[in-house]
Amino acid sequence: MKIFKIISLIAAVILPLWNIPLILRIIKRKSSKDLSLYWVFGVWTCLLLMFPAAVVSTDIVWKVFNIVNIVMFSLVVVVAVLYHKSDK
Numbered sequence: 554m555k556i557f558k559i560i561s562l563i564a565a566v567i568l569p570l571w572n573i574p575l576i577l578r579i580i581k582r583k584s585s586k587d588l589s590l591y592w593v594f595g596v597w598t599c600l601l602l603m604f605p606a607a608v609v610s611t612d613i614v615w616k617v618f619n620i621v622n623i624v625m626f627s628l629v630v631v632v633a634v635l636y637h638k639s640d641k
Contacts, residue, residue: 558614565618569625576632585636593633600626 579585600623607619 561614562617565614566621568618569622572625572629576628579632579636583636585633588633588637590633590637593630597626597630 579588600619604619604623607616610616
């Protein structure tokens, strides 16, 4: 059972890293017009609302996933907002 926990923990760190290609694409194109800011802020709000449950959880996989996901998606929000303004 321990191997499943280790695999899950690795996946919990890797999964949010898939936001990096999105961030790089926005920067490379200098535009986030293909992203809805409603979607970006909707996802981010849900992540923020789930965060307290992760902080108090004893499940290390859930806690790590949530922390890494908050950090990475917060970067998506910042980049999307910065490059959304330049689209106008």
